[in-house]
Amino acid sequence: MTAMKTKRVGKQSAVLPSKPVILAGGSVAGLDEAKGPLGKYFDYLLEEDLFGEDSWEKCERKMFAEAVEIAINKAGKTKQDIDVLMGGDLLNQIISASFAARALGIPFLGQYGACSTMSQSMVVAAMLIDGGFSKYAACAASSHFATAERQYRLPVEMGTQKPVQAQHTVTGAGCAIMAAEGAGPKVTAITIGKVEDWGITDSNNMGAAMAPAAAETIRAHLTDLQLQPDHYDLIVTGDLGKLGRKLCLELLDEMNINVQGRFYDCGCEVLDSESDKHSGASGCGCSAIVFNGYLLPKLQRGEIKRMLFLATGALLSQTSVMQQDSVPSIAHAVAIEGQVN
Amino acid sequence: MTAMKTKRVGKQSAVLPSKPVILAGGSVAGLDEAKGPLGKYFDYLLEEDLFGEDSWEKCERKMFAEAVEIAINKAGKTKQDIDVLMGGDLLNQIISASFAARALGIPFLGQYGACSTMSQSMVVAAMLIDGGFSKYAACAASSHFATAERQYRLPVEMGTQKPVQAQHTVTGAGCAIMAAEGAGPKVTAITIGKVEDWGITDSNNMGAAMAPAAAETIRAHLTDLQLQPDHYDLIVTGDLGKLGRKLCLELLDEMNINVQGRFYDCGCEVLDSESDKHSGASGCGCSAIVFNGYLLPKLQRGEIKRMLFLATGALLSQTSVMQQDSVPSIAHAVAIEGQVN
Numbered sequence: 252m253t254a255m256k257t258k259r260v261g262k263q264s265a266v267l268p269s270k271p272v273i274l275a276g277g278s279v280a281g282l283d284e285a286k287g288p289l290g291k292y293f294d295y296l297l298e299e300d301l302f303g304e305d306s307w308e309k310c311e312r313k314m315f316a317e318a319v320e321i322a323i324n325k326a327g328k329t330k331q332d333i334d335v336l337m338g339g340d341l342l343n344q345i346i347s348a349s350f351a352a353r354a355l356g357i358p359f360l361g362q363y364g365a366c367s368t369m370s371q372s373m374v375v376a377a378m379l380i381d382g383g384f385s386k387y388a389a390c391a392a393s394s395h396f397a398t399a400e401r402q403y404r405l406p407v408e409m410g411t412q413k414p415v416q417a418q419h420t421v422t423g424a425g426c427a428i429m430a431a432e433g434a435g436p437k438v439t440a441i442t443i444g445k446v447e448d449w450g451i452t453d454s455n456n457m458g459a460a461m462a463p464a465a466a467e468t469i470r471a472h473l474t475d476l477q478l479q480p481d482h483y484d485l486i487v488t489g490d491l492g493k494l495g496r497k498l499c500l501e502l503l504d505e506m507n508i509n510v511q512g513r514f515y516d517c518g519c520e521v522l523d524s525e526s527d528k529h530s531g532a533s534g535c536g537c538s539a540i541v542f543n544g545y546l547l548p549k550l551q552r553g554e555i556k557r558m559l560f561l562a563t564g565a566l567l568s569q570t571s572v573m574q575q576d577s578v579p580s581i582a583h584a585v586a587i588e589g590q591v592n
Numbered sequence: 593m594t595a596m597k598t599k600r601v602g603k604q605s606a607v608l609p610s611k612p613v614i615l616a617g618g619s620v621a622g623l624d625e626a627k628g629p630l631g632k633y634f635d636y637l638l639e640e641d642l643f644g645e646d647s648w649e650k651c652e653r654k655m656f657a658e659a660v661e662i663a664i665n666k667a668g669k670t671k672q673d674i675d676v677l678m679g680g681d682l683l684n685q686i687i688s689a690s691f692a693a694r695a696l697g698i699p700f701l702g703q704y705g706a707c708s709t710m711s712q713s714m715v716v717a718a719m720l721i722d723g724g725f726s727k728y729a730a731c732a733a734s735s736h737f738a739t740a741e742r743q744y745r746l747p748v749e750m751g752t753q754k755p756v757q758a759q760h761t762v763t764g765a766g767c768a769i770m771a772a773e774g775a776g777p778k779v780t781a782i783t784i785g786k787v788e789d790w791g792i793t794d795s796n797n798m799g800a801a802m803a804p805a806a807a808e809t810i811r812a813h814l815t816d817l818q819l820q821p822d823h824y825d826l827i828v829t830g831d832l833g834k835l836g837r838k839l840c841l842e843l844l845d846e847m848n849i850n851v852q853g854r855f856y857d858c859g860c861e862v863l864d865s866e867s868d869k870h871s872g873a874s875g876c877g878c879s880a881i882v883f884n885g886y887l888l889p890k891l892q893r894g895e896i897k898r899m900l901f902l903a904t905g906a907l908l909s910q911t912s913v914m915q916q917d918s919v920p921s922i923a924h925a926v927a928i929e930g931q932v933n
Contacts, residue, residue: 256724257724257727257772258723258724258725259675259724259725259726259727262699263675263699265724265725265726306915308911308912308915309915334600334604334784335784339704341685342909342911343684343685343909343910343911344682344684344704344706344907344908344909344912345704345907346907346908346909346911346912349787349907349920349922350907350912350917350920352786352787352920353787353789353907353920356786356787357786358603358604358784358785358786359784359785359786359787359922360703360705360712360715360716360784360924361703361704361705361712361907361922362701362702362703362704363680363685363686363702363703363704364701364702365685371701371702374701375701375716378719378720378723378725379719379723381723381725382599382719382720382722382723382724382725383597383598383599383600383606383723384599384600384606384719384722384723385600385606386598386600402911431598443675443676443699443700443701444699444700445693445697445698445699445700446690446693446694446697446700447694448694566685566686566687566690566691566694566702567685567687568683568684568685568687569684570649570683570684570687570743571649571685571687571691574647574649574650576691579690579691579693579694581690581700583701
């Protein structure tokens with residue numbers, strides 16, 4: 252057996268000595284997201300929520316494939332250069348990702364981490380690249396308000412009111428191209444999340460369900476790598492929403508982890524706060540478009556020097572909810588250094 | 593950037609110079625599987641199809657967790673030793689795997705490759721171990737006849753007849769423990785599949801849908817690694833079933849890949865051929881229990897010297913079927929050397 256140097260650090264983390272590079276990101280956003288405060292940062296804005304297709308599901312997979320193609324183009328690569336596509340979505344059997352992978356023809360490893368899929372895919376891709384198994388990897392995730400409503404909730408046409416703690420699923424898809432070489436922000440470490448479940452049974456309250464997973468992964472990351480929170484300019488969660496963000500900050504406070512002034516939740520930022528979207532945005536696409544459209548360029552310009560990105564996922568299903576299970580959640584973290592020019 | 597030696601070979605494959613070891617396997621099987629020709633090889637046999645739970649879904653997640661626990665025990669390890677659990681199942685939002693991960697408390701990366709999940713999890717785990725990111729990884733997959741019927745098809749109580757090309761979902765769960773060091777069969781190479789879709793729209797005919805994916809991954813593996821099929825004692829597919837197996841052999845024949853006498857499909861072997869199970873067995877659990885219960889011990893005893901294991905998955909959903917999409921499929925391959933004592 253070849254002698255091997257371990258890159259594991261602590262219980263849940265690993266360092267990446269070769270520092271895989273994020274070459275480019277692609278983002279496709281829906282109508283509400285286009286009207287939101289980050290609208291101008293996305294690469295492609297839908298003009299209607301079907302993207303020229305005859306079902307929302309076909310729209311979602313087209314957004315997924317489009318985000319991947321945009322990212323590949325921006326990286327100056329072709330589909331044939333990409334060794335592996337890692338990604339997923341919220342739909343049963345992740346059909347958005349699988350059908351997009353069919354259209355793209357790139358070797359595919361389907362990931363399921365609910366709304367944590369963007370960072371989960373980056374976690375796995377970073378290890379495959381650092382390990383020398385892949386030269387160029389595409390990491391992607393998508394969601395669509397209408398596909399999520401019809402699958403998880405009630406027909407939109409019914410006009411059912413939602414409780415204030417509910418979030419609004421983002422229509423959007425994002426993709427990051429990671430590589431062994433090139434210029435760009437670098438992935439320095441990763442932390443794999445554990446499933447947390449504090450007994451929330453209200454499937455409308457995913458922010459509360461996910462807050463402990465986010466806090467525990469932040470704690471695990473800092474402990475494993477022996478870092479203080481101020482090591483990072485920004486600690487970014489995926490889609491906790493207003494209530495989940497508040498609860499996560501309270502939990503971090505109890506853990507004596509002070510993230511004051513450096514905590515950012517994509518779900519609180521992507522939709523117009525004047526529109527009535529209750530607790531904010533959610534969905535795999537939420538962190539995917541905010542990361543690839545808004546945060547990655549800041550990392551590329553060196554405006555963010557060190558960032559911890561952790562998308563957060565609620566691992567419920569309609570069946571688990573109907574069987575009165577609580578909502579298990581997870582968060583995976585990726586540590587990224589801004590580009591030094 | 594640290595200089596890195598690439599382990600990629602050809603378009604879709606990678607070699608694993610450190611040869612991760614499969615320390616042990618665990619398998620839990622249902623009633624039909626217990627009565628089948630491989631029944632005596634499984635670690636735990638259910639006495640009824642609820643495993644003491646009050647729903648089939650809760651039974652399935654309990655089987656998943658039990659298979660992981662059995663494998664960890666047989667490896668002489670504890671749950672705390674395992675860095676990462678990789679796995680999935682067929683249920684919407686892979687709740688069997690996610691809820692089992694909650695019960696087990698092991699850092700979790702949910703994989704979705706439909707019935708290819710067992711080999712997909714081993715593909716990723718082998719790279720994480722060879723790369724030095726993980727010391728001990730658990731790879732697991734499950735399925736349950738009754739959860740699959742209720743989710744994908746019609747209520748069992750209706751007694752709907754199935755067409756002869758249909759397969760029977762295995763009730764079972766399997767887990768393999770992979771490690772950086774120790775005694776056991778070794779993983780030498782992996783091949784990541786591409787999504788194949790030859791236009792099959794009959795969702796009962798998953799064998800035909802998956803046959804091209806299996807054949808293409810076998811071809812990619814042999815081409816990438818410049819091997820002839822007789823390099824392997826056994827080339828094992830997951831759950832093509834009788835019809836899919838026949839079609840895969842025809843496709844391989846057209847590709848001039850002669851696997852005569854060394855081709856084995858788990859789906860054709862696990863159920864009693866006298867029982868009326870039409871085209872054979874399917875489901876994530878099919879290859880998971882046959883690999884971990886029956887084939888792994890043969891590798892451990894050195895009775896199989898070199899084996900290519902590729903579980904096969906049909907990436908359809910109820911929604912994609914209702915929207916008249918065809919059935920995309922995928923297969924991922926793991927090359928394993930039998931233990932030399």
